[in-house]
Amino acid sequence: MVMLSPPNQGREVADALKENPFYQWYNGPAGQPLGTDPDGFVAGLGPVDYPVGVITGNTHALFDAWFSEKISGDDDGKVSVGRAKVKGMSDFLVLPFSHPYLKH
Template sequence: MARTARSMHDMAEAASARGYLVVNIDYPSRERPIEELAPMAVGGALERCRRAGTRQVHFVTHSLGGILVRYYLRHYPLPVLGRVVMLSPPNGGSEAADELADWAPYRWLNGPAGQQLITGPGGVPQHLGPVDFPLGVITGNRHAFFDAWLAEMFPGPNDGKVSVERAKVAGMHDFLVLPYAHPYIMDAPEVIEQTLYFLRHGRFRRHPD
């Protein structure tokens, strides 16, 4: 949210180097609600994949992107779907959104979609149900220094934007917590390697003790 495709540059470069055709898109995350962003962003990316003749499509998302993919897949069938990795997704909403939804700077920065990430019944994630596709979730348990005040809003481990518990979703195939903060988790070499491992194997790599 409030980021550009550049934030996924390192991930995209690594996937491309492994032979994947990568579609890394910008979308107006601050301007529209989730129900409009999902077909716009996900549908737009899929159209580019179709034009390229891809036979299988994987998704790698960060933050709000995970909710957009869940929303899209709940409403639109995708026979060519492969595997999905979500990084720091607010699958159960975010306590920070609960606290800040009525605060004008938050509304300005995060737009209509940010209002929809609350943890209560009014939040969109609560209405998307369990996932029924191969999903791996990686989330962090560290926060950036500028998110220290946000981290205080969570009752347990969090990455400054999303709690570890609320990154989970029923039906996911694997779940991994790594020591990174929300804004930077997609840049960590360990996260990139684990993401690509899941796309290939359908699970994260577990290192022996």
């Protein structure tokens, strides 16, 4: 299995915007539990016990510049490089792309 820039350790942007009505509407119910709370949903997923590689980016697109300011360290405009990692992963690759362009 390969994951493309997953928020395996939560998203700092979700923390910053969780009370914002537009963020709540745009991301819907699935976007609300994606924060970095150590007792939150994402933290409860735990490590993987199957072969998985993670690919993430370290460049944000212009339209993600505001989000990128809310993220510590290198990021793809949506998820920080460090928070894409998951315990137990088999491989990890960082490419010079933004979040939406990793799929291409």
